[in-house]
Amino acid sequence: MPKSPAVLLAFAILMLVGGYLWYGLTKPNDDVDLNALVKRQSQRESLREIEGLIGGLSINQIDELARQGRGQSLPSTLISRPMPDTNTWFVGRERHDVGVEIPFKPGHVPTSPPDLDPIHQNPGFLGAQACRECHESIYQSFIQTAHHRTSRKATPDNIAGSFETPDNELFTRDPEVWFEMIRRDQKSFQRVRFFDWMFEVPIDITVGSNLLGESYLYWHGDKLYQLHASYLTESDVWANSPGYVDGDAVFSRGIHTACLECHATYIDARQDDEHFTPGSLILGVSCERCHGPGKDHVDFHKANPTSDQGYQITVPSNLTRDQQMQVCGQCHTGVKPLLDPLGFKFRPGDRLEDHYELTASSSGANGVHTSNQMERLSQSRCFTETSMACVDCHNPHQNDRGRLDVFSKRCLECHEVSHCGAADRVGEGIEGNCIDCHMPRRATENMSIETASGDVFPPLRDHYIRVDDEATSEFLKTR
Ligand code: HEC
Ligand code: HEC
Ligand code: HEC
Ligand code: HEC
Ligand code: HEC
Ligand code: HEC
Ligand code: HEC
Structure with a gap:
């Protein structure tokens, strides 16, 4: 363990930079038990008893400060340094290899999103609600x-994690660092306890449908920034976000256009790919990311209510297979750099290489972050x-x-059924599940989540359809 504050600080910063590697580089531990994490949490339950004063303030006083839009000032026991290169602040403590990284000054709170006029004209994205009256x-x-x-x-019913003690807590390997999810006046926050200091960050947007x-x-x-938990x-x-180091509290990972290109319908990126017009954000991947922006179509059909021919809208099944695959490939070929950093330029019928830098990483291994279904499927006989094409199995309008x-x-x-060489061994009911043997769920080594008790690798379906002996014997064991 490093001793002097300077070495310690350098070490802690190194750990934080490590946290930026959203895609873990470590290999899966053979038997990391997801539930070990839960056990670890309950062992720490007693910690909650030792509340008392935090940096001289009671919880009620800290709540009151927060209501006034203020944060608890930093106690003198902690070290704080601005990091001008990234416009963030680091907070640490002597002889502890854990740290906080935030994009606002310690003692302050994040600034609410301003009401800005868009810089670029929305190319016609409206969101699914606009299609409702006619479809x-x-x-x-x-x-x-x-x-x-x-x-x-992130309204209360759009956050799956618990806000009830003790399930709202996330403990780390350092007993002096933990997270607590709280609600105040219908708003949700992640509150961080870092030694004798507390700060909190609002939860504004939920990403992920809970697969x-x-x-x-x-x-x-x-x-926009990602929250730590x-x-x-x-x-x-609750767990550390994928790629985050356990024990740190990092709230400074800026969201770039690429993230929203895959997880939202549209946002106006301002001068670069990390400053946005808040009011322009259209949440959810809507109809229009597969059919093209809908404004002209909607305007036309509103003005011509008797027309029964779809105007100015693309149906992917009228495209070539290659083009159809590329529609899905915008988001299902792994993470790849945008040629135009402002994003949202791809239209159904376009080629991926006109919008993305396709690198060797789409090589067929389980891609980065996503399991790269397009690449994997393409290898199947x-x-x-x-x-x-993808829609031979996936109905794009239905949750299956x-x-x-x-x-x-x-x-x-x-x-x-008789084509399957294992049909006799499986016997009755085989037609209910061809999937677990030929498209097994496999841990994606490229997406790791560090917990206090080891790394977790979320499993995804392998889209390379083939005979897989390991999956077969696993499946037969369950019969
Ligand atoms: C004011 C009515 C109206 C609205 C609003 C509307 N549509 Fe349509 N849409 C139609 C009509 C009419 C057709 C032609 C009949 C049909 O296929 O249902 C159509 C057809 C379509 C088709 C099939 C086109 C074809 O060539 O077969 C698609 C795809 C489509 N709409 C998508 C959308 C999307 C996406 C939205 C929302 C952005 C939307 N529509 C909003 C009226 C509307
Ligand atoms: C604009 C980006 C985007 C496009 C285009 C897109 N997807 Fe997705 N898709 C996503 C994201 C992001 C998820 C993960 C959603 C989640 O679980 O939060 C997803 C999830 C899915 C799922 C998982 C459903 C489930 O139940 O978990 C399927 C299947 C899927 N997409 C198929 C397709 C197909 C087929 C196409 C093309 C017709 C397509 N996607 C086009 C972004 C996209
Ligand atoms: C993930 C991509 C995707 C999304 C999102 C999507 N569609 Fe589609 N849509 C397709 C594809 C692909 C087809 C062609 C279907 C086929 O070949 O089975 C289609 C077909 C259609 C059709 C014409 C045929 C039909 O089924 O009636 C309409 C109309 C339509 N979509 C409207 C919508 C609307 C409205 C929404 C949003 C509420 C939407 N779609 C969301 C991919 C998508
Ligand atoms: C290239 C497209 C792409 C980018 C960029 C991307 N994602 Fe995803 N993300 C996906 C897809 C597709 C899935 C569904 C799982 C899969 O197929 O790998 C997913 C899954 C997820 C999930 C789990 C969803 C669930 O339902 O369980 C979360 C959370 C998530 N992404 C967050 C993010 C965040 C935050 C960013 C940006 C910092 C990001 N993703 C960047 C495409 C993308
Ligand atoms: C218990 C796991 C298991 C299940 C369930 C299963 N398969 Fe198989 N499948 C296998 C194995 C193992 C082979 C290779 C058998 C051999 O070569 O002796 C195989 C072979 C095949 C082949 C390749 C035949 C060839 O040699 O070209 C096809 C096609 C196939 N299965 C389709 C299916 C379909 C469709 C289903 C669902 C109705 C299904 N399988 C369910 C394990 C399974
Ligand atoms: C041969 C059938 C088939 C085809 C073709 C297919 N998928 Fe899937 N896909 C599946 C099955 C089966 C699942 C697992 C569904 C489940 O467990 O709910 C799945 C799951 C998914 C998921 C959810 C993530 C996961 O791992 O569970 C995504 C995303 C997805 N598919 C995207 C695609 C895309 C994109 C394409 C085209 C490149 C595609 N799929 C083509 C059968 C298919
Ligand atoms: C659009 C038609 C189509 C669909 C849908 C389809 N397959 Fe196939 N599949 C084929 C063809 C064609 C081959 C190559 C000839 C053969 O082995 O029958 C093949 C080959 C296979 C093989 C042998 C692979 C190898 O490398 O030898 C397996 C296993 C298989 N399919 C399983 C499945 C399973 C499981 C599904 C559903 C998840 C599925 N297939 C869906 C057409 C299809």
């Missing part, structure tokens, strides 16, 4: 999907020997999550 049934079904729900206002979990964003001026669906706990029987029916549109 009611598609709309009703669509709003249940992961696409629609993937980003939304794996949810992450959260907050506004500070015209910038995310929620994990499978183990139903089901794909190379047919004209199959978990319905393995529905997906298996899709297989049986081309295969027969």
